[in-house]
Amino acid sequence: xxxxxxxxxxxxQFVAERxxxxxxxxxxxxxxxxxEVGELVAEYRWVAGDAADAxxxxxxxxxxxxxxIGDVGIALLLLCDRTGIDLGEAIAAKLAKNRGRYPVETARxxxxxxx
Amino acid sequence: xxxxxxxxxxxxQFVAERxxxxxxxxxxxxxxxxxEVGELVAEYRWVAGDAADAxxxxxxxxxxxxxxIGDVGIALLLLCDRTGIDLGEAIAAKLAKNRGRYPVETARxxxxxxx
Amino acid sequence: xxxxxxxxxxxxQFVAERxxxxxxxxxxxxxxxxxEVGELVAEYRWVAGDAADAxxxxxxxxxxxxxxIGDVGIALLLLCDRTGIDLGEAIAAKLAKNRGRYPVETARxxxxxxx
Amino acid sequence: xxxxxxxxxxxxQFVAERxxxxxxxxxxxxxxxxxEVGELVAEYRWVAGDAADAxxxxxxxxxxxxxxIGDVGIALLLLCDRTGIDLGEAIAAKLAKNRGRYPVETARxxxxxxx
Numbered sequence: 001x002x003x004x005x006x007x008x009x010x011x012x013q014f015v016a017e018r019x020x021x022x023x024x025x026x027x028x029x030x031x032x033x034x035x036e037v038g039e040l041v042a043e044y045r046w047v048a049g050d051a052a053d054a055x056x057x058x059x060x061x062x063x064x065x066x067x068x069i070g071d072v073g074i075a076l077l078l079l080c081d082r083t084g085i086d087l088g089e090a091i092a093a094k095l096a097k098n099r100g101r102y103p104v105e106t107a108r109x110x111x112x113x114x115x
Numbered sequence: 116x117x118x119x120x121x122x123x124x125x126x127x128q129f130v131a132e133r134x135x136x137x138x139x140x141x142x143x144x145x146x147x148x149x150x151e152v153g154e155l156v157a158e159y160r161w162v163a164g165d166a167a168d169a170x171x172x173x174x175x176x177x178x179x180x181x182x183x184i185g186d187v188g189i190a191l192l193l194l195c196d197r198t199g200i201d202l203g204e205a206i207a208a209k210l211a212k213n214r215g216r217y218p219v220e221t222a223r224x225x226x227x228x229x230x
Numbered sequence: 231x232x233x234x235x236x237x238x239x240x241x242x243q244f245v246a247e248r249x250x251x252x253x254x255x256x257x258x259x260x261x262x263x264x265x266e267v268g269e270l271v272a273e274y275r276w277v278a279g280d281a282a283d284a285x286x287x288x289x290x291x292x293x294x295x296x297x298x299i300g301d302v303g304i305a306l307l308l309l310c311d312r313t314g315i316d317l318g319e320a321i322a323a324k325l326a327k328n329r330g331r332y333p334v335e336t337a338r339x340x341x342x343x344x345x
Numbered sequence: 346x347x348x349x350x351x352x353x354x355x356x357x358q359f360v361a362e363r364x365x366x367x368x369x370x371x372x373x374x375x376x377x378x379x380x381e382v383g384e385l386v387a388e389y390r391w392v393a394g395d396a397a398d399a400x401x402x403x404x405x406x407x408x409x410x411x412x413x414i415g416d417v418g419i420a421l422l423l424l425c426d427r428t429g430i431d432l433g434e435a436i437a438a439k440l441a442k443n444r445g446r447y448p449v450e451t452a453r454x455x456x457x458x459x460x
Contacts, residue, residue: 004119007206014210018217019224023391026180027159027167030152031257031390033187034264037145037152038383044142045376046341046368049279052142056198065141066200070209072148072191073202076184083171085181087188091122094185095129102133109134111276138276146275146372149379153268160261161253161456164394226391234349237436244440248447249454256410257389257397260382263417267375267382274372282372286428295371296430299421300439302378303432306417313401315411317418321352324415325359332363339364 004088008081011074026083033075040068119203123196126189141198148190155183234318238311241304256313263305270298349433353426356419371428378420385413 015021043065047055055061080087130136158180162170170176195202245251273295277285285291310317360366388410392400400406425432 004203007203007210010207010210014214017219018222020222020226022224023226025164025167026171027162027164027261028390030156030159031261031264031386034152034156034261035383035387035390037149038380038386041145041149041376041383042380044145045373045380047142049140049142052140053197056141056200062198062200065198066205067209067212069191069195069198069200069202070205070207070212073206074209074213076187076191077206080184082168083177083180083184085171085177085184087184088119088122090181090185091188091192092125092185094182094189095122095125097182097185098189099129104132107133107135109137111135111138142376143275146271146376146379149376150268150272150275153265153271156261156268157265160258160265234433237433237440240437240440244444247449248452250452250456252454253456255394255397256401257392257394260386260389264382264386267379271375271379274375277372279370279372282370283427286371286430292428292430295428296435297439297442299425299428299430299432300435300437300442302421303436304439304443306414306421307436310414312398313407313410313414315401315407315414317414318349318352320411320415321418321422322355322415324412324419325352325355327412327415328419329359334362337363337365339367341365341368 008077029079036071036075123192144194151186151190238307259309266301266305353422374424381416381420
C-alpha cells in the first residue's frame with residue numbers, strides 16, 4: 001500500500017488549498033465518514049451475500065466500490081489527522097483487545113458477535 | 116503509521132484462527148463498517164462542533180474514540196483485503212478525482228459540498 | 231399503529247423533563263439517528279439474507295431488533311418534530327416521486343436501484 | 346400525520362408492482378435504511394450546530410432534507426412491515442425503558458448519554 005504519511009500530506013495540502021480546515025472539526029468528519037459509508041453500503045444493499053464477492057470483481061461495480069472506499073479512507077485519515085490518533089496504533093490496539101474478548105476456543109466458527 | 120501489510124496479516128490470522136472468513140463476505144463487511152461508524156458517531160453526537168477538538172483530547176473520551184477508530188479501521192482493512200481493493204490506491208485515485216471536481220478557485224472556503 | 235401525534239407528545243415531555251432540547255438541534259439528531267441505525271445494522275450483519283426473516287422472528291433477536299427499531303423511530307420523530315417536517319407527508323411525497331423515477335415497466339424485477 | 350397504515354398499504358403496492366419483495370429481506374432493508382440515513386447526515390455535515398435549525402428552514406435545503414427524511418421513513422416502514430414489528434409500539438416501549446434508564450433527577454441537563 002502507498003505510504004500513509006504521504007497520503008495524509010496530500011490530503012492536508014488538498015484541504016489547505018481550499019481553506020476547508022474550518023469545516024473539518026472531528027464531529028463533522030465523523031458525519032463525513034458516516035455519509036460516505038452510507039454510499040458504500042448502497043453498493044451492496046441489493047446484492048445477495050453469496051454474490052457479493054463476484055459483485056466486487058465485476059469491472060463496473062468494482063470501480064464504484066473502489067471509489068466509495070476511497071471516500072471512506074479519506075474521511076478516516078482526515079479524522080485521524082485532525083485528532084492526532086494514529087490509525088495503525090488504534091487498529092493494533094483494538095486487535096489486541098479483540099484477541100482477549102474472543103478467545104479462539106470459544107469464538108471459533110460462531111457468528112454471535114465476531115469482529 | 117504501522118505497516119499496513121503487517122496489520123492486514125495480523126487481521127487475517129485473527130480471522131482465520133476463529134474461522135470467521137465464512138461471515139466476511141463484502142456485503143457483511145460493509146455492515147460491520149456501518150455499525151462501527153455508528154458507534155464512532157455516537158461519541159460526538161452531543162458534543163458541540165467547537166468543543167469536538169477538546170473532546171478528542173480529553174483522556175477518557177479520547178480512549179473511547181481511538182477504540183472506535185480502531186474498529187472502523189479493522190472493518191475497512193478487512194473489506195479491502197476481501198475485495199482485493201488497495202486502500203492507498205483507492206484514496207489516491209479519489210483524491211485526484213476530487214482535485215478535478217473541486218477546483219481551488221471555485222471551492223475555496225465554501226462548505227457547499229467539500230470532501 | 232399508535233397515534234403518531236401522541237407519541238411525539240410523549241417524546242416532547244420526556245425530553246423537556248430532562249432539559250435535553252439544548253442537545254437536540256437537527257444536526258445532532260441526524261447523528262443520533264445514524265448511531266441508532268448502526269446498532270440496528272449490527273443485529274443483521276452476520277445473518278445470511280435468506281435467514282434474516284427467521285432471525286427477525288426468533289424471540290431473543292426479535293426483542294433486540296424491536297428495541298433498536300424503537301431507538302431509530304424515536305430519533306426520526308425527534309428530528310421531524312424539531313424541523314417541523316411532517317414525516318407522513320415526506321414519505322408520501324417521496325413515494326410519489328419514486329413512482330415517476332421507477333416506472334413499473336422498466337423497474338419490474340430489477341435490483342439495479344430499487345427503493 | 347397521514348395514516349401510517351395507509352402509507353404502508355401504498356408502499357406495499359409500490360413494491361409489489363415492481364416485484365421488489367425479493368430484494369426486501371430485513372437484512373437488505375437495514376442496509377437501505379443505513380444508506381438513506383447517510384444521505385440525510387450529508388445534508389448537515391458542514392452546517393454548524395447553531396445554524397442547523399436555520400438550515401432546516403431554508404427552502405432549498407429544507408426540500409432536500411424532507412426528501413431524505415422521506416427515504417428514511419420509507420425504509421423504516423418497509424422494515425417494520427417485513428418483520429411485523431409495530432413501529433409505534435416499538436417507540437412507546439423504548440420510551441418507557443428510557444424513562445427508567447434516565448431518571449429525571451440524574452439525567453437533567455446532562456449530555457452524557459441522552460437519548
